Amino acid sequence: MSELLLSILRIGFLIALWWFVLTVVSVLRRDLQAPRDAKPLTPARSGKRPSPRPTLRARKTSTQLVIVEGALTGTAVPLGSSPIIIGRAPDATIVLDDDFVSTHHARLTPNGNHWMVEDLGSTNGTWIDRTRVTTPTVFRPGTQLRIGRTSMELSS
């Protein structure tokens, strides 16, 4: 084989190798951005895979609790008409594995068309924005509920 062809192939191989690596990197980038682009799973979209708890999903309330900071960031919990318990215990609705969270840390209760936050005697406190929750307090959309290292917000 001629020298010229060999050196073209030599560079060609490096280009192929780099093309592969850059393709991997681009998939990696898309993968990192995915949660931003992806839409939350709604009942209509999940038609292919039947939801195991259709009764709760189908409730008229469209509000959900979105975790915006902490280990479970990006998780959305649909809010029904029953109270929600946040804590470290296995029987809590939202289980937070965090040393700063008490076993049964706080309770969210629906009251008319808003949600109430109640601290269940936690060690490190429940906070809405900068204020510590001492008595049942209204949790409004746009404010942040902080429990341990986790922050969450209401969204429709």
Next chain:
Amino acid sequence: MSETLNRYRVSTRRSAELALLVGAWLIGVFAWILVDSATGETSLGGWTSLLSAGVLLLITHGVVRWQAPYADPLLLPSVAALNMLGLAMIHRLDIAAAQRAISNGSPMPTPDVYLQLTWMLVGLVAFMLVLSFVGDHRRLQRFTFTAGFAGIALLFLPLLPFIGSEVNGARLWINFLGFTFQPGELAKVALTIFFAGFLVTRRHSLALVHKKILGVGVPRAKDVGPLLLVWFAALLVLILERDLGTSLLLFGLFIVMLYVATGRRSWVLIGGSLLTVGGGLAYQAFGHVRVRFDVWLDPFADANGSGFQIVQSLYGFANGGIFGTGWGQGYPQLVPFAKTDFITSALGEELGLMGMIAILLLFAIVVERGARAAVATRDPFGNLLAIGLTTVIGLQTFIVIGGVTRLVPLTGLTTPFLSYGGSSLVANYIIIALLIRISNAARAPEVTDAELVLRQDGEGND
């Protein structure tokens, strides 16, 4: 449990994995063709080997689709690309060895690439078995102490008479049914499982419970005892076997896992100072350690003796330059052990700096994906196991490539996925299978996740 956690739907990217896997295979085929055309070799056997490697990779992809549909799509193609590059380089060095045998009139050496291909097959089968039988990585936590004992036993095996065998002053191999196997490679997987399982139950007490002795907080013996026992046993065996690379690897793994489990920087400081003291003592006590150090500081002092290998390797990199000499056109066979420890020097010569950066990026991607699986997974055991396994691959790559390029003292280790050596390949495929299993748990959407959380809590871990 009233409501279920509702996660965002994320594409599983299985098709991207398939496409990249085909790309990785094509890179290997391209390299193989270039080797054959540059050296004027046309071996028909090569084509059947390449095809079987491709078919095997496709089957593996199918098993991932079936067993871990949400798994990370980049781990498998990245390591497949590295494996294919390694195969091509071993094939290229086989040809060099054959040509030298012809010119010397000595008997033809048996090519190593077919054995390596067989090991790739064994590795991928091990990958598929691990993925199929370890349905939930949390099950492994039950085998914490079993894994600890198994790890130590595996490390001890080469010291036994009859089956243990010594190569180049290091007693790391066992002979079994005509195969040689390096049990230390599997031991590092077992010990990672042990460290993860042990630390996950003790991490809080390790970080918080102290007895003050001379003003310094010392963890309770109950918390730290078994850990130190296993670790000292591991280091003792490795000193007896003269395996510096694996001792360094296990030491680093231990420090990283302690740091991740407790979140205390003091462990890193303690580890660093222990390493310095240990290194100093080893330098005084062992001749082979002193040789390694002196060669690292000045390889040209004895360029034809103890420094020969590293000097040849440096010349190889220099000869390769930025774009390399091209497949089959350099002289990587001049470096002793080019197929095993020094395969990066061979690749650096023929692919140049550009090729080396691409290869290092592939390793970096594997490490990034492993760390990502560790961060994304919810259970603490999975976190620790994934970060430990990722550390094994990352640290091993650093120790060996750093050694070959004279960044750190040279300690014999195989380059993951590239080097000739079956035990290393099989162990590393098992590591990737476990990482894929953990990433599958981390990336699986809603129901599966909620069920996992439930099941974890039901087991009452931690």
